[in-house]
Amino acid sequence: MNHLILSLVIAAPFVWACGATIPPPTQRMADAQSAARSARELGANSIPAAQLSLKLAQTQISQAERAMTDGDNERADTLLIRAQADAELALAQTRERVAKVDTQEAVADSAEQKATNVGQGAVK
Numbered sequence: 425m426n427h428l429i430l431s432l433v434i435a436a437p438f439v440w441a442c443g444a445t446i447p448p449p450t451q452r453m454a455d456a457q458s459a460a461r462s463a464r465e466l467g468a469n470s471i472p473a474a475q476l477s478l479k480l481a482q483t484q485i486s487q488a489e490r491a492m493t494d495g496d497n498e499r500a501d502t503l504l505i506r507a508q509a510d511a512e513l514a515l516a517q518t519r520e521r522v523a524k525v526d527t528q529e530a531v532a533d534s535a536e537q538k539a540t541n542v543g544q545g546a547v548k
Contacts (some may be wrong), residue, residue, distance in 0.1 A: 429447035449488075454540040456485055463534040468514045471521045477514035481507045 437536035460481045468474035491500035 447467060448492050449501040449504055451503060452508065453485070453488065453492075456481065456488075456504045456508040456511055459508050459515060462487065463511055463514035463518055466515060466518045466522070467497060468518045471518055474517035474521070477510045481514060483509035484510065489496040491501050 459480060463474065463478050464482075468478045484503045488500040488503035488507065491497070491503060
């Protein structure tokens, strides 16, 4: 019994090292690139905060591509997780700005319509 335990303790690191290789994170790469593209298409480059988040995402995607080329798929995977989060942040920041602009336009339109109604005697 002691020999079995000793064998497992000695062999475990070697088994772990052989089975620890991570396949290239191609799906995560596609997801990060897609999120960055969506943010760019929505206009993230015209909003300073979103532009910074998008820049970080693009830098991390480039670093992940280099890591994958070097065979460091674990580092690439970590970088792509961060890249996708930053790209999604850029997307959220862009959507927030678009929503604020839409709200301001709606309030202005409402005030204009109210003024028109008052001018026509529809509202007292």
